[in-house]
Amino acid sequence: MEKKLPIGISSFEKIRSEPYYYVDKTPFVAKLVEEGTYYFLSRPRRFGKSLFVDTLKQAFLGRKELFQGLYLEKHWDWSVKYPVIHIDFGGRTLKGEEHLITYILEQLEKNQETLGVSCSKKTQYDSCFEELILKSYEKYKQKVVVLVDEYDKPILDCIEDRETAKAIRDVLKNFYSVLKPLDAYLKFVFLTGVSKFSKVSLFSGLNQLRDITISKEYATICGYTQEELEEVFGEELQDKDLKLIKCWYNGYSWLGEPLYNPFDVLLYLEEKKFHPYWFETGTPSFLIKLLLEKRFYLPELEDLTATDDLIGSFDLDYIEPENLLFQVGYLTIKETIEEEGLILYKLSYPNKEVKISLNRVLFSYFTQLSSERPRLSLKMIEAVRERDFEKMKKVLESLYAGIPHDWFRKNELFRYEGYYASCFYAFLCGSGLEVIPEDITNKGQIDLTVLYRERVYLFEFKVVEGEETEAKALAQLKEKGYHKKYEGSFKEIYLIGIEFSSGGRNIKGYFWEKLN
Known part of the structure; x- marks a missing residue:
């Protein structure tokens, strides 16, 4: 149900200005800002990350009119507006180091135009990023907010070509390393992605970065809980089989309440039939080849055991199927086991959609x-x-x-x-x-x-x-x-x-x- 938005109109603004369904996730906005400055969130594709990033953006821009009736309306200081730098890697497939650098410079130029700031080092992506932050701080007399959506997509786009992926990783490492020494000029930093690449300076350089991917208190920051589904979509669900909807689309968990995939729910209500809507948006061929290469015993997908370090980070030099399956959303956490300080996670399919669809793809490939x-x-x-x-x-x-x-x-x-x-x-x-x-x-x-x-x-x-x-x-x-x-x-x-x-x-x- 995604629709292209007019230029200058944000996804959050579009939803709030028309009678779209909106589940109020703004309590998390207030909680994040109250508790810290640097955050990273990993979720599968089309799970609501971009909408949440835009919600953050509109809040920091002080657009109170968009938050009427939501939690944040009365739990936010609307008297202060912050300069926001928004970098989005989700809108284009980037194939190669030079293509990535060109795209970063385009993104920085858009932000310069929006903020009314001109950088002298326009051809040096890392220096330009640093200059943009400093000049924005100087112009607006407020600390700067940096929001990066799908930070890892350029790497994932080239993951089948390991050397190209590593070169892209190094470009991103230089780009994100700009943030660490500028702490005094930053109000809030929030980055989203599908995977947590262990050798990107985002995680090795920003020691103060908090990864909330597997955090019980932020487990429902994206996706719909059962209560949210029935409350927001109650009228549309009156003649529907709730048990079957739950079987098909519920079951994603990051140590909290099981969640529905928003993309599936919205398209199911529109099309009125069960279908693997989310799964069909893209299946990485690299994953299928990796399962075969590793001689992965497919029945184990029903019940895998993984450590927190295995599902928590991703290394191009050492890729494990369990890690990739979890991060792209084909497996989810079903149970946590703690034994003498060791934390283990039981992984399995989140729901019927993923189980049937993934196995159809695997069977056809095999x-x-x-x-x-x-x-x-x-x-x-x-x-x-x-x-x-x-x-x-x-x-x-x-x-x-x-x-x-x-x-x-x-x-x-x-x-x-x-x-x-x-x-x-x-x-x-x-x-x-x-x-x-x-x-x-x-x-x-x-x-x-x-x-x-x-x-x-x-x-x-x-x-x-x-x-x-x-x-x-x-x-x-x-x-x-x-x-x-x-x-x-x-x-x-x-x-x-x-x-x-x-x-x-x-x-x-x-x-x-x-x-x-």
């Missing part, structure tokens, strides 16, 4: 069956519904036949049991079936469990080297007694053992049995 996926998904759902195990076998054979042979020539994937399970898992999740990976029982661990109405299907995978099939996968399911976990809870229990041939790179043995 098998190159994107055009066939809908047909195969329908046949798999029919096979599960109709208890048709021959149809299920044919679907699986088509699935694994779609794995590119080039991949097997370049690596040992055909010997990697988890790879076959990962493909199957991504396929099932992308089909919308209820899947439990690495299903833990008191007897051990089931590779995959599929729940369907009053039935449960238990899958076990094996990679075999020879030509003979021995039904070892099915035998293991029976011997371990994994099914006992579901006795009494489901009317029908099915065991399915699947054996893959490392030579044929497809299903060699397929055995199933009904237990009750």
Whole structure:
């Protein structure tokens, strides 16, 4: 529901001047200014960061008329107006160091025009930035506010080209290093982004910078809580299934209350149908390639454990899938564990939108069956519904036949049991079936469990080297007694053992049995 705004009209002003929905986040504005000066906030794309930055901007500019009826109207000193420098990297894709420098200079020039200040060092981006701050302070006799939106986007735009990304990182490092010695001239500094790059001087140089990304008191600074959703959108939600909306779009957490993605909510209310609106705004191909390169076992996406340093910072020299998945919004914090001073976070998908959509993309990339996926998904759902195990076998054979042979020539994937399970898992999740990976029982661990109405299907995978099939996968399911976990809870229990041939790179043995 994003709309292009007329030149000179801010997003906050647009929302406040027309009958748009607005969730009042201005209490956070007052709290931030009261408690500190330098802040950094990381949130996934299209989560409301830019709107919050503009809210800050209009408050510091003293535009009281925009805040009528909001918390800040009576909790802000409107008698003082501050010079605001606003840098936004979200509006353009920057490919290369020179392109970035040109764009920074353009942004600085716009701010010079807005503030009525002229810098002499117009071609030196870092010197010009410093001069702009000092001259603004001198002209307005007030400390300067610096707001930087999507500070890291230039790096992310080039992340597949590691050397270019590092060069861009160094330019940004020089640019942000200007802020540290100018503390006496700065009233407030607020920067947003998707990732926290550990080697940008923003974090190594600005010792006083407070990262509020994983801060319980600021957890709901962007996004909608359940209460906010029902209060602001109550009339539009009267005939809607709130449980299903919550299942699809709620679930993002940064140590606080679970949140809805605003982009999804607004488009759902406009289009009146469930759809992966946010997910379709962009999926980084770099992430997909990284998961394959690291031989990431996809079922682990349901339940990952990470340390605070892993999800807190991002290093171009050492990129981990868990870090990237969390920072782009495909995983979120579900639980915090503290043991003897060590803080661990349990990560998982935030909601149904992300789980289904991400796995559809992963499946298509892993098998190159994107055009066939809908047909195969329908046949798999029919096979599960109709208890048709021959149809299920044919679907699986088509699935694994779609794995590119080039991949097997370049690596040992055909010997990697988890790879076959990962493909199957991504396929099932992308089909919308209820899947439990690495299903833990008191007897051990089931590779995959599929729940369907009053039935449960238990899958076990094996990679075999020879030509003979021995039904070892099915035998293991029976011997371990994994099914006992579901006795009494489901009317029908099915065991399915699947054996893959490392030579044929497809299903060699397929055995199933009904237990009750």
